[in-house]
Amino acid sequence: MTASSRLQKCLMTSLGITGGAILLNYGFNHRRERKAFASWTSNYTPDIRWDFNWDRRDPASLVKPSKNGKPVDDNLYNEQLEKQKSKVVRNIILIRHGQYNLSGRSDKERILTELGRYQAKLTGMRLLELNFPYTRIIRSTMSRAKETAEIIGESLPKSIIVVDDSLLEEGSPIPPEPPVGHWKPEATYTFQDGPRIEAAFRKYFHRATPEQNEDSYDIIVCHGNVIRYFVCRALQFPADAWLRFSIIHGSLTWLSVYPSGRVTLRTYSDAGHMPPEALTTS
Amino acid sequence: MTASSRLQKCLMTSLGITGGAILLNYGFNHRRERKAFASWTSNYTPDIRWDFNWDRRDPASLVKPSKNGKPVDDNLYNEQLEKQKSKVVRNIILIRHGQYNLSGRSDKERILTELGRYQAKLTGMRLLELNFPYTRIIRSTMSRAKETAEIIGESLPKSIIVVDDSLLEEGSPIPPEPPVGHWKPEATYTFQDGPRIEAAFRKYFHRATPEQNEDSYDIIVCHGNVIRYFVCRALQFPADAWLRFSIIHGSLTWLSVYPSGRVTLRTYSDAGHMPPEALTTS
Numbered sequence: 376m377t378a379s380s381r382l383q384k385c386l387m388t389s390l391g392i393t394g395g396a397i398l399l400n401y402g403f404n405h406r407r408e409r410k411a412f413a414s415w416t417s418n419y420t421p422d423i424r425w426d427f428n429w430d431r432r433d434p435a436s437l438v439k440p441s442k443n444g445k446p447v448d449d450n451l452y453n454e455q456l457e458k459q460k461s462k463v464v465r466n467i468i469l470i471r472h473g474q475y476n477l478s479g480r481s482d483k484e485r486i487l488t489e490l491g492r493y494q495a496k497l498t499g500m501r502l503l504e505l506n507f508p509y510t511r512i513i514r515s516t517m518s519r520a521k522e523t524a525e526i527i528g529e530s531l532p533k534s535i536i537v538v539d540d541s542l543l544e545e546g547s548p549i550p551p552e553p554p555v556g557h558w559k560p561e562a563t564y565t566f567q568d569g570p571r572i573e574a575a576f577r578k579y580f581h582r583a584t585p586e587q588n589e590d591s592y593d594i595i596v597c598h599g600n601v602i603r604y605f606v607c608r609a610l611q612f613p614a615d616a617w618l619r620f621s622i623i624h625g626s627l628t629w630l631s632v633y634p635s636g637r638v639t640l641r642t643y644s645d646a647g648h649m650p651p652e653a654l655t656t657s
Numbered sequence: 658m659t660a661s662s663r664l665q666k667c668l669m670t671s672l673g674i675t676g677g678a679i680l681l682n683y684g685f686n687h688r689r690e691r692k693a694f695a696s697w698t699s700n701y702t703p704d705i706r707w708d709f710n711w712d713r714r715d716p717a718s719l720v721k722p723s724k725n726g727k728p729v730d731d732n733l734y735n736e737q738l739e740k741q742k743s744k745v746v747r748n749i750i751l752i753r754h755g756q757y758n759l760s761g762r763s764d765k766e767r768i769l770t771e772l773g774r775y776q777a778k779l780t781g782m783r784l785l786e787l788n789f790p791y792t793r794i795i796r797s798t799m800s801r802a803k804e805t806a807e808i809i810g811e812s813l814p815k816s817i818i819v820v821d822d823s824l825l826e827e828g829s830p831i832p833p834e835p836p837v838g839h840w841k842p843e844a845t846y847t848f849q850d851g852p853r854i855e856a857a858f859r860k861y862f863h864r865a866t867p868e869q870n871e872d873s874y875d876i877i878v879c880h881g882n883v884i885r886y887f888v889c890r891a892l893q894f895p896a897d898a899w900l901r902f903s904i905i906h907g908s909l910t911w912l913s914v915y916p917s918g919r920v921t922l923r924t925y926s927d928a929g930h931m932p933p934e935a936l937t938t939s
Contacts, residue, residue: 419847421834422895505933552703553919565701610901612894613704619892621913621923631903637835640925641903647929651787 494625499530551618743916776907781812833900
């Protein structure tokens with residue numbers, strides 16, 4: 376039973392209604408039309424439906440259906456809808472920074488170790504080898520991410536735009552489930568980090584704008600918690616599941632966002648380009 | 658609001674009860690004790706709780722609490738509980754077979770392409786390089802999986818046990834959400850494949866038995882749909898989310914199952930050990 380059908384049943388019971396099913400059914404089950412309703416099987420109900428408007432860029436959510444209180448005529452509406460359609464794929468390659476000096480007391484002291492610089496070098500070479508038409512390098516403003524991005528950049532064309540963004544800094548996105556560790560003061564953990572990391576997600580994860588005409592490949596150099604949270608959010612898994620993943624320094628995590636609003640994870644914590652002795656997670 | 662609290666509210670409303678909250682609360686919210694209740698924040702309620710007894714090997718579920726209708730004394734019970742405890746980590750490395758002849762009409766004709774054999778060779782070399790104390794190579798009985806496992810085996814010690822298992826054959830585990838494709842007859846798709854692939858999951862994914870004294874590393878050579886379904890099930894994500902993942906031929910997907918019943922995904926579709934021209938998904 377889905378949440379809405381449960382709620383519906385609840386409401387009907389509460390109101391003492393048993394014959395109002397059709398009416399309420401319309402109200403609660405009026406959902407996005409399914410392009411392949413009978414996929415593989417004819418009577419399957421998913422646990423949780425994919426939200427095609429997760430990025431609020433579904434064309435139907437961008438066009439105002441009425442003007443001065445009157446409905447817009449169909450031709451004009453469809454024309455406006457067409458103009459809002461995304462056409463190409465946005466690829467987002469998330470890179471975790473290299474190993475760093477964990478004992479540093481301030482961010483400036485938390486710079487890459489020798490191994491960390493080596494990992495970043497190998498990752499830069501792998502990105503060069505993959506030879507995608509990279510659009511941007513976006514990097515967290517923390518020292519270890521900036522340093523990693525600089526080393527990676529040495530292997531890539533100088534024409535790629537580099538952007539700094541403090542929204543991408545490391546933090547505690549949401550208390551993990553299953554829980555770990557000991558109690559920590561909420562104020563300095565998820566309370567501030569949570570909405571900031573969510574803001575970063577909403578900024579960088581969305582389908583292509585209607586103006587974008589070619590597939591794009593953004594490289595985002597950031598942090599373990601941030602990447603794991605992004606993966607959960609992008610795939611519409613519970614966000615608090617992020618700590619069920621482990622992530623390797625300098626690894627590649629590649630997600631594609633399609634014009635339809637679908638999202639695919641192509642690789643996660645891919646570090647096969649490194650020799651075993653360079654594989655570290657902390 | 659969780660499903661149980663929603664149901665609880667529904668029941669209370671239906672019954673006209675508003676003051677019975679404490680009583681019903683006990684019945685519905687009586688859950689597994691939390692070891693770190695106040696993790697990171699003091700009042701966080703997860704979307705969906707991790708089921709620590711997902712493999713039915715939580716010690717408390719293996720010890721009979723009573724004998725001849727009388728409760729077993731605490732010392733004996735705790736002793737029996739201790740005997741059921743898992744001590745070590747089970748690592749499961751899932752390998753997708755190499756590229757194969759898609760136009761083959763029977764399984765025997767669906768053998769690896771030249772590129773497929775090359776991918777398998779590289780994957781074998783990577784596994785050798787990673788140098789884990791591999792326990793077993795378990796392979797699907799389909800030609801492309803057996804061939805891939807054979808080529809991988811050439812790089813690894815001959816002492817590793819090789820096991821064939823038809824439960825691991827390719828199939829349609831569950832209709833995907835979001836849906837894709839066209840209608841297909843249910844009888845030949847998920848209806849038979851679904852429980853078989855779930856059976857494979859329950860056979861290979863569980864915490865170590867109490868008798869196991871050292872971490873184990875099982876290599877399972879199987880198929881794209883099977884691996885993606887396993888990942889969703891192991892991480893307790895909705896199983897119908899499996900098609901939100903894409904997977905590379907010959908890639909490594911590494912999961913660890915801990916004695917506590919926690920599960921970690923370390924890498925997914927890791928193919929960094931292959932040159933770009935060898936990266937294929939179909």
